[in-house]
Amino acid sequence: MADQNKLSKFAEKKYRDNYLQSRVRGFIAYQIQALREKLGLTQAQFAELTAKKQSTVSRLESTEYGKVSVQTLLDVACACDVALIVRFASYDELLDQTGNMEASALQPRSIQETLALLRQASIPAGGAFRHFLEFGIDQGPRTAQEYKANDNANDLASGAALLAYRASSARLAGVHQASAA
Structure with a gap:
């Protein structure tokens, strides 16, 4: 569980909203990149696997891109034979779940x-x-x-x-x- 000092920053709405958007975008982008790397694929090969364009894979792996749809995430999950969980959470859960951004932590088993x-x-x-x-x-x-x-x-x-x-x-x-x- 996250400590009180870390969570106290989230009392301010603007900080909280900006952090949430940035963290979720980054977490999704890094997970997709980690999945692709685990499979040993280039962006072009991953695009073929997921029936997407290479430019789409590049956008999905960008931490600045924030328009990922649940359907796109489902397409990636199905192509990679992994599950997808989308759920709302508390901020302490967000900090705990997204604390480790190493590739090995972001690569679920198929x-x-x-x-x-x-x-x-x-x-x-x-x-x-x-x-x-x-x-x-x-x-x-x-x-x-x-x-x-x-x-x-x-x-x-x-x-x-x-x-x-x-x-x-x-x-x-x-x-x-x-x-x-």
């Missing part, structure tokens, strides 16, 4: 990398998720209640396994960050 880690760790998955892992079948939009109804009580062990996976994933991320330093 779904393939995550599935490979799951397979490597031999984590038992519960009902619907296990079905997805085994068959790779898109089951369409599902509600939380539908997933719960399909996962029986015997799969409660998956929760413990998931926690173990998250802990090992966090340890791996710590090792990766330490080796990058």
Whole structure:
């Protein structure tokens, strides 16, 4: 959590609004650049992957460009096989979430990398998720209640396994960050 001294600057509306706009623009631009670099692509190659023009990729990677649409971010996420989260947050969350601008911190795992880690760790998955892992079948939009109804009580062990996976994933991320330093 951000300390009170850092947050006290945000009491002034003009400062707060300017900081928010600048930080979000920069965070988006750096994330897109980090994704592209993780894939080892030039801007032109990334443009082809995302079905955008190279000039659009250049604008997206500019910290001054502020007209990125959610649809464009979704296009990039889908092309790179990563998820996208867009949500409103408190200012202390903003400071915490955008505090590390190193490329390694801005490069999420793709779904393939995550599935490979799951397979490597031999984590038992519960009902619907296990079905997805085994068959790779898109089951369409599902509600939380539908997933719960399909996962029986015997799969409660998956929760413990998931926690173990998250802990090992966090340890791996710590090792990766330490080796990058």
